Amino acid sequence: MHLLIPAAGSGKRMGANCNKLLLQVRSKPLIAWTLLAAEAASSISWIGIVSQPPDWDDFKSIIADLKLKKTIALISGGATRQESVYNGLQALPTNAEQVLIHDGARCLVTPNLFDACSDVILHCSGLIAAVPVKDTIKVVDENGIIKGTPERKQLWAAQTPQGFDVNLLKHCHAEGIRQGWEVTDDAALFEKCGLEVRIVPGEETNLKITTPQDLAIAEFILSHRK
Ligand code: CTP
Ligand code: MG
Numbered sequence: 001m002h003l004l005i006p007a008a009g010s011g012k013r014m015g016a017n018c019n020k021l022l023l024q025v026r027s028k029p030l031i032a033w034t035l036l037a038a039e040a041a042s043s044i045s046w047i048g049i050v051s052q053p054p055d056w057d058d059f060k061s062i063i064a065d066l067k068l069k070k071t072i073a074l075i076s077g078g079a080t081r082q083e084s085v086y087n088g089l090q091a092l093p094t095n096a097e098q099v100l101i102h103d104g105a106r107c108l109v110t111p112n113l114f115d116a117c118s119d120v121i122l123h124c125s126g127l128i129a130a131v132p133v134k135d136t137i138k139v140v141d142e143n144g145i146i147k148g149t150p151e152r153k154q155l156w157a158a159q160t161p162q163g164f165d166v167n168l169l170k171h172c173h174a175e176g177i178r179q180g181w182e183v184t185d186d187a188a189l190f191e192k193c194g195l196e197v198r199i200v201p202g203e204e205t206n207l208k209i210t211t212p213q214d215l216a217i218a219e220f221i222l223s224h225r226k
Contacts, residue, residue, distance in 0.1 A: 007104030008077020
């Protein structure tokens, strides 16, 4: 299975002066944990890291330190996550029929979740890891007034990995550019094109590290792993 890792963000909400994926968690750069999980997932053979060229020296030295055995490619990132994934799709080897996309910022993912997604994507054309929402979610207007309360049992929190048929996802990204759609995950492009996306049970600990509090939670979770 081919894996693309969007890692080209600037980490504004983290408030650090660098790409948050280079910050240390448990004595390793955050992205190192994501890469170690991908390396340990037996289904993954090729890893494309989509990142900004000014970060490449850092990424290269992290890859070298981890002594990864899998084939790794560095791909230039775009101005948005959507553009970064688009660039990643163009850089996939021509034999890639399915692809998993996993945010570099979800460094608590497990090899099992990668392998589960790799299995399921062989039998469908689109999937995402997701978990049932625990909070009651409100739809709120611009004046801070609640407009509705969607039924909780229909709500799932989207995670990555997300998996797709490569040709279909390329088609959806091209359509997204034509139509000017701006989305925060790839499943949304699939949905807008009328294609089916299946849920795979995600992991409660598979957090996206976004703020300094998330970094502290990641330290805690990793320190309790064997
Ligand atoms: N990402 C990317 N290219 C971009 C923006 C984001 O590849 N132009 C990646 C990030 O590196 C991250 C993932 O997409 O692994 C999810 O994005 P997010 O958590 O929003 O990270 P940042 O965009 O870096 O953070 P922020 O939105 O706070 O600036
Ligand atoms: Mg962002």
